[in-house]
Amino acid sequence: MYAGQVTINCTPPFGTVEYYQSMENDAAKALLRIVRERATGFSTGKAFVDCLRIVLAKNSILDWTSMDKSTQHFVVADTKQKLSGILRTGCHVSLPLVKDKTIPSHLKEDVLRVGSQKRLKILLREMCEAFPGFESKWMALNDIIPLDNVKDEDLDMGFDASSLTSKDVKMVQKTIDMLFKLFLPLRGKTHGSSRLTAGDQNDFDLFTAFVLRRRKIKVSRWLHGSLGGHLSEVGTQLEQRHVDPFITYMSRCQ
Incomplete structure (x- = not known):
């Protein structure tokens, strides 16, 4: 041609x-x-073919039903590789970095809305619609801590949270401690010196519930947007296998 x-x-x-x-x-x-x-x-012909496949597969006007199975499998594999980084940091990061103790900010890339150059951002209003049981409590907390000002991209969970087991309880506890240290200054208090009240603990529980569920919503939207309607069932399975357990473990360790 x-x-x-x-x-x-x-x-x-x-x-x-x-x-x-x-x-x-x-x-x-x-x-x-x-x-x-x-x-x-390209180093090999296969590298070129793989690149070409993923570019075509991500084209929003392409009909998923006309794609061969190998291409669909390739897109699913590519999505799985990116999932752990977004779940941990709220950003795109290279897979080998996900297990590092610290990920430099210059190695993180914003997660964009599918078919757009706008950053994928989940607002308090959307969170209240998704979790109506928390609406009144989050709105009250928002009067103290503007929740939309707490950027999701600034919250690094500190470890690969995509395959949690009982052995990761200590890592989860460290993440909760990190969130608590982030929360206290927003509440006008200092870690280790300020007197803490039952109200502080209750507000922290609400704050944690908000930021974790916001990350879940973000990952879910990215998953289903990347895979498209034709592979929505795969997106749901990945969410249940890798995202939901993270929320469960964090809630149990609080």
């Missing part, structure tokens, strides 16, 4: 570990390699 006149150049995406590694030793050399005429192509 293109009479062979197609040139493809593949460089590490901005924000990935590979991108910063390529700049690490000699920024001038890295820049020279980018601007030179000689381009670095």
Whole structure:
């Protein structure tokens, strides 16, 4: 179709570990390699085919029913790889980083609304609609702590929460402690020195319920948006297997 006149150049995406590694030793050399005429192509034919598949599969005008099974499996696998990073940080991060103790902010990328360049953001109003039982309590807490000002992207759970077991209880407790230290200054108190009341504990429980369920809603919308209606059942299964247990474990450890 293109009479062979197609040139493809593949460089590490901005924000990935590979991108910063390529700049690490000699920024001038890295820049020279980018601007030179000689381009670095795909390492193998399979790498090119995989890239082409995912680009086509993510095209919003493509009919899922016309795609072959291998392409659908590839998209599901790609979604699974990204799930753990979003569940942990609320952002896209490279899979190898998910198990690191700390993830630098420059290696995180915003989760966007499907088919848009706008950041996926879940507001208090939407949370109250999704969880009406919490509405009056969250609205009261919002008078003290503007909940929409607490950015989801600023909450790193500190560990890979996509495959929780009973062995991860200590990690979950550390995450709750992290949330408590974040909560106290918002309440006008200092960790370790301020006198805490039953009201503080109740407000913290409400705060935790809000930020965890907001993360759940965010992951759920991203999952179903990425997989599309044709694979909505797969999205629901992934949510039940990886997202719901996280909320359950966090609630039990509070």
